[in-house]
Every structure is written in structure tokens, then in C-alpha cells.
Amino acid sequence: MSYCTFTNSLKPGEQTVHKIYHDNHYGFPIESDDELFCRLILEINQAGLSWTTILNKQENFRKAYHNFNIKKVAAYKEKDIERLLNDGGIIRNKLKVNAAIENAKAILLIQKESGSFKNWLAHHHPKTKDEWMKLFKQTFKFTGGEIVNEFLMSTGYLPGAHDESCVVYKKVLKTKPMWKNLSKK
Known part of the structure; x- marks a missing residue:
């Protein structure tokens, strides 16, 4: 094979x-908004690291971020940020932790306007990679070109x-x- x-x-x-x-x-x-959010957060956390590191920690991320429940993550407070920054099972980077929380809040707004994160992505499909990057930069935190590209390829919105x-x-x-x-x- x-x-x-x-x-x-x-x-x-x-x-x-x-x-x-x-x-x-x-x-x-990916059909579930929570799982789409999961993939986005994993891609964000991979920045500067190997994907092997992220795959090996993915279950730790799932536990730390309440199974990527968007509503729960959007409601995180300072104590949750401290908990995450002290969790050796995940990537302890304040910018990435804050991005997860802010992006959860952004997805809640998207869900209110579009019905779901999946609907929002489908509504914007197809776009070129550059158009997607511009849209993500306007909508989300910590979403550089490689993060957006990998998120969209890994979820089937970009080929490759x-x-x-x-x-x-x-x-x-x-x-x-x-x-x-x-x-x-």
C-alpha cells in the first residue's frame, strides 16, 4: 500500500x-463544532513545535479544555488560565491559552450568526488559501498562515x-x- x-x-x-x-x-x-474547535486549538498549539508532540498530548488537551466544549472554554476565568498554565500535560503558553478562550468566544458569536461554526466554514467555502487566511486573521486570535492552512487542510476545506x-x-x-x-x- x-x-x-x-x-x-x-x-x-x-x-x-x-x-x-x-x-x-x-x-x-468534521461535523461537530466542538471537534472543529479542538482541531483549531491543536493547530494553534503546534506552532513552533512538532505535530508529534501535539498528537502525543491530544488527550491531555481534551481533558484540560473540558473536551473542547466551546461554551465552557469561552467562560474560562483567570483561575482556569492559571490551571492551564500549570498543566504539564499540555503546551503552557499564555498566548496560546488566551487564544483558545478568545477563539471560543468568537465561535459562540459565529454560531449565533450562522447557526454553527461548520455552517460558517461551509458558507465561506470555497476560498483561496490567501482569502481564508485574511478571514481567519479578522475573526480569530493566533491564526497565522501555516495554522490556517493546516486547520483547513486537516478538516477538508483545502485540498492537499x-x-x-x-x-x-x-x-x-x-x-x-x-x-x-x-x-x-
Whole structure:
């Protein structure tokens, strides 16, 4: 079986956690707003670090951020920020913690206006990578170009998550047939 070049280049200790993510999550659509928020927060926390680090800590993030419940995270107070900054199981970066809280608040507004975060993303689809980046910069905190690109690729809004020769590529296309024409952009 053929896999993405990146997956094939991983060290033996990294392969298991990446393979699970690659085969079952990367590039596939996400239906739940809380899970979309989760992916955004994980991508933000990856900035400056390896994705392996984030994948190895993802369950710790899930516990620390109340299973990425948007309403709960949006209501975090100073004691919650302190709790997160003292949690050795996650990335303890004040800018990233504050971004999670502010982005949860932004998503609550999006939900009020669009019905859901997913609807908001779908409403703006398709956009070019540059258009998405501009929109995210206007809407969210700590969302640089690479974060936005990876978030959108990993959730199926931008093509490029898998090499066309990868066995998972066709599985992803089946879940998002309208993306087929975008794979060349």
C-alpha cells in the first residue's frame, strides 16, 4: 500500500500516533463544532513545535479544555488560565491559552450568526488559501498562515492533506466529492 511521503518518512517511534491520525482524521470532514474547535486549538498549539508532540498530548488537551466544549472554554476565568498554565500535560503558553478562550468566544458569536461554526466554514467555502487566511486573521486570535492552512487542510476545506497516490486520498474524496475539482488548486 502507498502512503503519503510524509507518513513514510516518519521515525519508528512517531509512526503509530501519526498513522492513526493520518488514516482516520487528516483531511476528513468534521461535523461537530466542538471537534472543529479542538482541531483549531491543536493547530494553534503546534506552532513552533512538532505535530508529534501535539498528537502525543491530544488527550491531555481534551481533558484540560473540558473536551473542547466551546461554551465552557469561552467562560474560562483567570483561575482556569492559571490551571492551564500549570498543566504539564499540555503546551503552557499564555498566548496560546488566551487564544483558545478568545477563539471560543468568537465561535459562540459565529454560531449565533450562522447557526454553527461548520455552517460558517461551509458558507465561506470555497476560498483561496490567501482569502481564508485574511478571514481567519479578522475573526480569530493566533491564526497565522501555516495554522490556517493546516486547520483547513486537516478538516477538508483545502485540498492537499494526502498525496494522490496515498490509499487514504480516495477515502477522503468520497467524504467530500465537491473537493475533487479543488485538488489541483
